[in-house]
Amino acid sequence: MSLFEAKTPHFSERRPSMIIIHGTEVDRAKTHAILTGKSDYQVSCHYAVYRDGEVVQYLDESTRAWHAGASGWAGFTDINSLSLGIELEFISPGGKFVETDLCYTPKQMEALISLLKRILGNKDYKIPPHHILAHQDIAPDRKPDPGPLFDWKTLAENGIGLWHGLEPVKDDAPINHPAFMAKLGLFGYDLRKGEAEIIRAFQTHFMPWNICGEVTEQSVKIIDILLEKKYEQV
Numbered sequence: 001m002s003l004f005e006a007k008t009p010h011f012s013e014r015r016p017s018m019i020i021i022h023g024t025e026v027d028r029a030k031t032h033a034i035l036t037g038k039s040d041y042q043v044s045c046h047y048a049v050y051r052d053g054e055v056v057q058y059l060d061e062s063t064r065a066w067h068a069g070a071s072g073w074a075g076f077t078d079i080n081s082l083s084l085g086i087e088l089e090f091i092s093p094g095g096k097f098v099e100t101d102l103c104y105t106p107k108q109m110e111a112l113i114s115l116l117k118r119i120l121g122n123k124d125y126k127i128p129p130h131h132i133l134a135h136q137d138i139a140p141d142r143k144p145d146p147g148p149l150f151d152w153k154t155l156a157e158n159g160i161g162l163w164h165g166l167e168p169v170k171d172d173a174p175i176n177h178p179a180f181m182a183k184l185g186l187f188g189y190d191l192r193k194g195e196a197e198i199i200r201a202f203q204t205h206f207m208p209w210n211i212c213g214e215v216t217e218q219s220v221k222i223i224d225i226l227l228e229k230k231y232e233q234v
Helices: 028-035 106-120 152-157 180-187 195-206 217-232
Strands: 011-013 018-023 047-049 055-057 063-065 083-088 132-134
Touching (some): 047 106, 106 152, 132 195
């Protein structure tokens, strides 16, 4: 373990193989209070990226933070033991992560990209692109963050995570595709959760222009591209 001094007592030790990105739903002052153990919430994370672009480290990367909760990905259920947690300041009316004056800022995204590049450059870690995830991806029945306004496409353009390269289409109506959920399971989604919730999580991350919770033609095209990219990099 490094000499970094933890700012909260809520952690254990381990080595990460995933990165989970969160949205706070609360302002900077409350976020800082929670992440320093000065609130009733027993929650922690490794970093917070605030709206002005400041990055604050709360725990050493070797420690097990308490940020993922009950969740699952690729057959793993103790996501806290496998991941780094990054909170992004976002004041969300009613926890809906809708368009507001207090959504993610360009400075915040620039700082996040720099942080992620530094983390991914650590040769001791093995964090594949398909393990850079939203909190909603791993807990689709509980969490909506970081929401449809988070810019996964820009992250991928900077070599972080996966993206498909398709543009939004009109009239992307629901279709019958019996193998679609199995494909989501192959990608990593926990199929024990509700089908519509899993599809909404997938669409929020990869096609936020059509979060309908149903299988569509473009949904199928996107998961096929992502699976191909995933297995190219294994």
